[in-house]
Amino acid sequence: MALVLHILACIFGAGAWVAINGLWVELPVIVNDLPEGWYLPSYLTIIIQLANIGPLIVTLMHKFKPGWLNEVAIIYTIIVLGIVASFLLAFFWRETTWVGGELHSTGFLALTFFLSIVDCTSSVTFLPFMMKLEAQYLTSYFVGEGLSGFIPGLLSLIQGVGIVKCVNVTESDNGTQIITSSSYKTDQLETQYLPANYSVQVFLFLLCIMMAYCLIAFYLLTRFSSKQHLLQSSITLYNSSSTINSIRNPTEMELCEAKQEDTSAPTRDNLPRAEFNTQEISCGQYALIYCLIAWVNALTNGVLPSVQTYSCMPYGNLAYHLSAALGSMANPVACLIAMFLPCQSLLALVLMSTIGTGFGIYNMVSAVQSPCPMLQGSNWGIALIVISWVLFIGMLSYVKVMIGIILRSQSHSALLWCGAVVQLGSMIGALVMFPLVNIYGFFQSADLCNSQCTG
Template sequence: MALLTHVLACLFGIGSWVAINGMWVELPLVVPEIPEGWYLPSYLTVIIQLANIGPLFITLMHRFKPGALDEQPVIYTIVVMGVVATFLLAFLWKHTLVVGGAVHSVALLSLSFLLSVVDCTSSVTFLPFMMRLPPQYLTSYFVGEGLSGLIPALVALIQGVGMVQCKNATANANVSMENSTWGSGGELVAHYEQANFSAQVFFLFLSVMMIVCLGAFLMLNHLPAVAKERKCERYLDDATHREKAGVGLSLQNSVPEQKPMLDSSESPVKEPRSSFGKGTFSRAQLVLIFVVLAWVNALTNAVLPSVQSYSCLPYGNQAYHLATTMAAAANPVACFIAMFVPNRSLVLMAVLTVTGTGFGAYIMAMAALSPCPLLVHHDMGAALVVITWVVFVLTLSYVKVIIGVILRDEGHSALIWCGAVVQLGSMLGAMSMFPLVSIHELFKSGDPCNTKCPK
C-alpha cells in the first residue's frame, strides 16, 4: 500500500508542469504552421508570467483569510481545466483570427494562457495538499514533478521533433555531417525531418497525462489505504498537540517554588526564533532558504533554459538533443536520490547551490560566446557542455528537494509560501532574460550543420 501511495504521489506530481513543458518541446512542429512564427516563445514567456495571477490570488487568500480556501476544490478545478484545455488544443491550435488587422493564433494563445494558469497555480496548491500525507511521500511528488519535464521530452524524441538533416544547398542532396566538407560540397542547410506523428496526437497525449493526474488525485483522496495513512498522520499530529498541551497545563499547575527552576533550565535552550511555521529557524535562516529557493528556480526554470539552444547548438544537433534530454532526466534522478539520501542541512544546501551556480555560469558563458564557444571543433567541447547541463540540473534539483522537505516540516503555510517563491523566482528570471534574448538579441544562434569558427 505504501508503494501504491508513492506511485500515486508521483503521478499526481507529473500533472504539475506537463502541459507547459509539452508546449515548449513541441515548438519546432508548431512554429512553422502559425503566423507568429518564432516569436511564439516570446509570447509564451509573457503569457506564463501573466498566469501568475493564479498563485498570487491563492497566496493572498491564505495570507489575509487563512483557512478560508481549501486546496482540494482548487486542484479539482485546475486539473479538469488542464484536461479540457489540452484536448481543445489538439483540434484548435492551427485556427487563426484577424485581430487588429493582423492574423493571430488566438485559440493557441488563449489555451496556452489557461494551461499556464493551471501549471503556475499547481505550485501553491499541489505542495500544500501533500501535507495531508506522511513526509516520505513528498519526495515521490518531486520525482513526478521532474518527470513532468522528462516525459514530454522523451515523447518528442520519439516523435522526431527537432531532428535535423543537413542538405547541400547547391545540389539539394542529402549530405551527412561526417562526409561534408567546405569547398567541395558547398554550404550545408539544416532541414527539419518530418515528424513520426502529428502535433495533434502529442497534445492528446498531454490531455491523457492530465487525466492520469486527475485519477491519481482522486485515489489519493478516496482510496481507503491512503485514507488510513492520512488518519495515522493526523493521529500523530494530534498526539503531539495533546502532549504539548499537557506540558503547558502541568507548568501552569506547578507550585510557584518550581517555576524559577523550570525557567532557569529552559533559558539556555531558548534562542531568538522566527514566528514563521513552527519557529525552527531564525529569521536570517529563513531569508537564506527563500532567497536560495528563488535563485535556484530562476536559474533552472527561466534563465538557463532561455539560452539552452545558444549554448548547445554550436556543438551540433546531437549535442543539443543529448543536453536537453539528459538534463530533463537529471531532475527526477535527483529527486529519486533524495528518497534514499534525505538531507535537511543548510550547509549542504548552500554548497550545492554554489556548485550548481558555477556550472550554470559556464553554460551562460558558452551561450554568450555562441556561435563560437570554447572547443567548438572538438568532441570534448560537446561532451563538456552536455555534462555541465546534467550536473547543473542534478545539483539544483537536489537543492529544491532539500528546501521542500525543510518547509514541509514547517507546516502548511510554509509550503504555500514555498510555491509562491518558486513562481516569484521563475518570474524574475524570465523578466530578466526576455529583453536580453528577444529584444536586444545579445545571443547569436549556432548552425547545427555549419561551423564558421576559426580553428
C-alpha cells in the first residue's frame, strides 16, 4: 500500500507544472505557426506572471478568512480547469485575431492563461494538501514535480523538437534563395528545423492525458487521507476509553505489560532522523528559509531558464539538447537523493545553495558572452556547460525539497506560505530578465551554421 501511495503522490506532483513545462518545450514547433514568432516566449512569460492572481487570492483568503476556502474543492477545480484548457488548446491553438492592428494568436494566449492559473495556484494548494499524508510521501510529491519537466522534455525529444540542419543556400539575380548541394560554391549556410515526428495537437492531447492522471491520483489520495483521518480518530477515541478504564487498580500482569510496551515504544534515538523533526523554528530561521526558497526559485524558474539557449547554443546543438535533457532529469534524481540522504541542516543548505548559485553564474557568464563564450569549439567547453547546468538544477532542486520537508514538520500554514514565496521568487526572476532579453536585447543568439566569432 505504501508503494501505491508513493506512486500516487508522484503522479499528483507531476500534474503541478506539466502543462506549462510542456508548452515551453514545444515552443520551437509552435512558433513556426503563430504570428508572434520567437517573441512568443516573452508573451508566455508575462501571461504566467499575470496568472499569479490565483495563488494571491488563495493566500489572502487563508490569511484573512482562515478555514473559509475548501482546499480539496479548489484542487479539484483547478485540475479540471487544466484538463479542459489543455483539451481545448489542442483544437484552438492556431486561432488568431486582429488586435490593435496586429495579428495575434488569441486562442493560444487565452487558453495558456488558464493553464498558468492552474499551475501557479498548485504551488499554494498541492503542497498544503500533502500535510494530510505522512511526511515520507512529500518527497515522492517533489519527485513527481520534477517529472513534470522531464516527461514533456522526453516527449519533445521523441517528437524531434529543435533538431536542425545546415542547408547551403545562394542568392540568384532576382534576390531569391536557392538551396544547393554541398558540391557547389555557396554564399552562406542557413539553419533549418527538421519536421517533427508528430503534430503539436498530439502533444497537447498527451498533456491533457497527464492532467487526467493527476485528477485520478488526487481522487485516490483524498480517499486514503479520509480513511487515515478516521483511523486516527478511532485510535484517539480508543486511547480515551483506555484512559477512563485505567482508573481502576491495575493487576500485576497489566503492570508488566505496560512496562514492556513502554520499553518497546519508539524514542528519539531509534526514530529515523527524517521523521523525528519537531524542533520549533525561530523567526530568524523562518526568514532565512523563505529568503532562500525565494532566491532558489528566482534562479531556477525565472533567471536562468530565460538564457539557457544563449548559454548552450554557442557550443552546438548537442550541448543544448544534453543540458536540457539531463537538466530535466537532475530534478527528480535530486528528489530521490533527498529521500535516501536527507540533510535538514540550514547551514548545509545555505552552503549548497551558494555552490549551486556558482554554477548558475557560470551559465549566465556564457550567456552574456554569446555568441562567442569561453572554450567555444572545444570538447571541454561542451562538457563544462552541460555539467554546470546539471549540477545547477540538481543542487538547487535538492535544497527546495529539503526546505519543503523542514516546513512540513512545522505547520500547514508554513507550507502554504512556502508555495506563495515560490511564486513570488519565480515572478521576480522572470520580471527582471524580461526587459534584459526582450526589450534591451542584452543577449545575442548564436547561429549554429555560420560562425560569428573571429580569431
